[in-house]
Amino acid sequence: MEKKKHHDEMLKRTSGGTKLGKDEALIKEVESLNLDVPQEIMQRIESDVAQSEKQAKISMDGLTKALMSVAPEYKGRMRLSVIFACLGEIFSFATYFFSAYAAAWLIKRAGGSSIGFDELLQYAFLAMGSLLLYFVLTGLSTTISHKTSFSILEKLRQTLFEKLKVIPMGYLVDNPVGKIKVIIMDRVADMEDWVAHLMPELPSRLLHPILCVIILFCLDWRIGLSIFVPLPVVLIGMATMMHKYRSRMAVWLSSYANVADRSAEYVRGIPVIKAFAQDKASYGKFADAVKFYHFSTMKWWKQSWLGKALMTAAMMTPQIVSMPFAFYLYGKGEIGIETLLLSLILPISILPQALAIMMSFELFQMASNTWVSIQELLDMPVQKRPDADKRAVIDNTKGIKFTDVSFSYHDGTEVLHKISFETKPGEVTALVGPSGGGKSTIAKLLAGFWDPASGVISLGGVDTKKIPFHQLAEEISFVSQDNFLFDVSIRDNIRLGKPDASEDEIIRAAKAAHCHEFIMALPGGYETKAGVAGGAMSGGERQRITLARAILKPASTIILDEATAYADPENEALIQEAISHLVKGKNLVVVAHRLNTIKQAHQIILIDKGQIIAKGRHDELLQEPLYASLWRQYLGEE
Numbered sequence: 001m002e003k004k005k006h007h008d009e010m011l012k013r014t015s016g017g018t019k020l021g022k023d024e025a026l027i028k029e030v031e032s033l034n035l036d037v038p039q040e041i042m043q044r045i046e047s048d049v050a051q052s053e054k055q056a057k058i059s060m061d062g063l064t065k066a067l068m069s070v071a072p073e074y075k076g077r078m079r080l081s082v083i084f085a086c087l088g089e090i091f092s093f094a095t096y097f098f099s100a101y102a103a104a105w106l107i108k109r110a111g112g113s114s115i116g117f118d119e120l121l122q123y124a125f126l127a128m129g130s131l132l133l134y135f136v137l138t139g140l141s142t143t144i145s146h147k148t149s150f151s152i153l154e155k156l157r158q159t160l161f162e163k164l165k166v167i168p169m170g171y172l173v174d175n176p177v178g179k180i181k182v183i184i185m186d187r188v189a190d191m192e193d194w195v196a197h198l199m200p201e202l203p204s205r206l207l208h209p210i211l212c213v214i215i216l217f218c219l220d221w222r223i224g225l226s227i228f229v230p231l232p233v234v235l236i237g238m239a240t241m242m243h244k245y246r247s248r249m250a251v252w253l254s255s256y257a258n259v260a261d262r263s264a265e266y267v268r269g270i271p272v273i274k275a276f277a278q279d280k281a282s283y284g285k286f287a288d289a290v291k292f293y294h295f296s297t298m299k300w301w302k303q304s305w306l307g308k309a310l311m312t313a314a315m316m317t318p319q320i321v322s323m324p325f326a327f328y329l330y331g332k333g334e335i336g337i338e339t340l341l342l343s344l345i346l347p348i349s350i351l352p353q354a355l356a357i358m359m360s361f362e363l364f365q366m367a368s369n370t371w372v373s374i375q376e377l378l379d380m381p382v383q384k385r386p387d388a389d390k391r392a393v394i395d396n397t398k399g400i401k402f403t404d405v406s407f408s409y410h411d412g413t414e415v416l417h418k419i420s421f422e423t424k425p426g427e428v429t430a431l432v433g434p435s436g437g438g439k440s441t442i443a444k445l446l447a448g449f450w451d452p453a454s455g456v457i458s459l460g461g462v463d464t465k466k467i468p469f470h471q472l473a474e475e476i477s478f479v480s481q482d483n484f485l486f487d488v489s490i491r492d493n494i495r496l497g498k499p500d501a502s503e504d505e506i507i508r509a510a511k512a513a514h515c516h517e518f519i520m521a522l523p524g525g526y527e528t529k530a531g532v533a534g535g536a537m538s539g540g541e542r543q544r545i546t547l548a549r550a551i552l553k554p555a556s557t558i559i560l561d562e563a564t565a566y567a568d569p570e571n572e573a574l575i576q577e578a579i580s581h582l583v584k585g586k587n588l589v590v591v592a593h594r595l596n597t598i599k600q601a602h603q604i605i606l607i608d609k610g611q612i613i614a615k616g617r618h619d620e621l622l623q624e625p626l627y628a629s630l631w632r633q634y635l636g637e638e
């Protein structure tokens with residue numbers, strides 16, 4: 001809900017008022033293609049269509065304001081760049097203006113007029129001077145805008161990095177590192193064209209045609225009007241082009257990502273494909289991804305080419321009616337040679353601006369698409385905690401307490417409903433239940449990955465929201481199925497649990513986690529880099545290294561989230577035994593699938609559909625049908 005509120009606020013800030021419906025027809029068409037477009041890609045298409053709806057609500061002005069709100073200190077410089085660009089455009093316009101007068105002088109002289117040479121010199125000097133000033137001013141504008149844009153983008157990156165420190169850790173865990181890197185590095189870099197060129201140049205590009213129209217109206221209102229004849233064609237072209245443009249572009253982007261995913265998967269999976277003779281099936285998936293990419297490219301192109309061609313043609317020929325009309329008026333003696341020449345030259349001078357304005361529209365589509373993902377990260381709710389020096393006083397005789405805790409992920413669907421339970425230090429609490437019930441979510445909330453929407457989680461009698469991040473990290477040792485090892489020595493990977501640990505302590509922890517022997521068997525022993533050894537270690541071995549790290553850490557609470565999932569039954573029993581020794585005086589919370597591992601737990605909490613169904617010891621819970629059924633499943637009776 002919170003997130004949705006944030007997003008609506010963002011849209012309010014950037015809204016240009018456009019509304020776009022969902023592209024149901026396209027979604028149906030994709031479904032009817034009979035290509036192997038995976039379900040997740042279909043969902044991505046729908047969400048990209050939804051993204052294009054968000055994007056449609058971003059106006060040029062809104063985008064500029066949103067961007068400048070990140071770096072308000074650069075507003076002044078950006079304005080200066082715009083002023084220089086506009087002044088430059090006025091002088092560019094003056095160059096055409098005085099050139100027309102110089103040409104008129106030549107024609108008049110050729111016609112026998114006796115006007116003085118100094119007049120020509122004057123026009124030539126003014127035209128050249130204007131041109132020079134145009135170059136100087138646009139040069140200044142571009143220099144300022146480029147310098148400023150790098151500063152703005154740097155500030156934007158810093159803001160995003162700062163944000164990473166305060167957003168829920170769960171967001172970082174849930175999103176691949178690559179995605180966050182793409183937002184902070186690539187997406188921000190993609191904004192450069194918008195910041196360095198379009199933001200300062202667009203007003204000046206629009207100024208030139210406006211000045212032309214004003215002058216032509218002043219010279220002769222009929223010629224001024226005639227320049228607008230191609231306008232309806234421009235508008236029709238634009239409307240045709242923009243119809244579903246964004247959603248088609250979003251689908252095209254999805255299909256491009258799909259081809260990239262499929263080709264990477266195909267190349268990575270070649271050994272398996274060959275071993276299992278799966279060439280046809282795997283190649284088929286890749287081929288379908290390419291066909292789908294072709295389909296979406298054509299869809300986007302067919303949707304926009306006619307409108308784009310019409311718009312370009314009409315924008316490039318503003319003189320199509322005004323030119324013959326000006327000749328006609330000149331022939332009738334109603335306008336002078338200066339007016340005739342200006343009527344011919346000024347509309348032509350619009351051409352480079354018209355092209356630039358058209359490109360601006362395309363670049364704006366790209367920039368607003370990019371901005372949606374940046375803004376999403378900027379709008380992430382933050383986790384507020386006391387400063388590191390305001391340590392909380394944790395009473396280690398008290399355990400963990402959940403009081404009416406409810407929670408929902410970003411989509412707003414509540415996945416935990418009023419969860420309440422208590423643990424005692426020195427006891428093992430096991431969370432069990434069907435898949436998707438909410439066990440891991442409870443573990444992550446306790447570790448502070450996310451904040452509950454309502455209710456209180458306390459540790460040692462203190463609300464975890466009142467414990468500084470650093471202190472909570474010291475108090476909790478979290479071991480999950482994802483065994484992240486840094487590319488440093490195995491010794492340093494274990495030492496992370498206690499930076500000042502002695503060699504003896506490290507080896508003792510490794511022995512307790514049953515990984516000492518296989519580490520010693522590695523060519524470099526404890527010196528082996530985890531990255532180098534990574535390929536040679538099994539999932540279970542990696543898991544035991546992370547367990548050794550957790551065992552070493554002097555934390556008051558240990559959370560094992562399916563931490564023994566990869567261990568074989570024999571090792572698992574040994575690890576369980578090691579952990580049970582360690583638990584003395586600590587809170588141990590275990591999320592478990594294999595019920596035999598928690599049979600002896602002091603408290604078993606049965607969770608289903610985000611609710612606590614029952615609590616008790618193994619024997620007591622066997623009376624509970626759901627637990628009894630899980631137990632029978634474990635014994636292989638169901």
Ligand SMILES: Nc1ncnc2c1ncn2[C@@H]1O[C@H](COP(=O)(O)OP(=O)(O)OP(=O)(O)O)[C@@H](O)[C@H]1O
Nearest residue numbers: 174409410415433434435436437438439440441442
């Ligand atoms: N990062 C996430 N974003 C959105 N929804 C999520 C996320 N993680 C879990 N969920 C949803 O929350 C609910 C509870 O999931 P959770 O992983 O806590 O269950 P679980 O009991 O641990 O399941 P399992 O035993 O399969 O690991 C599920 O409906 C799941 O789809």
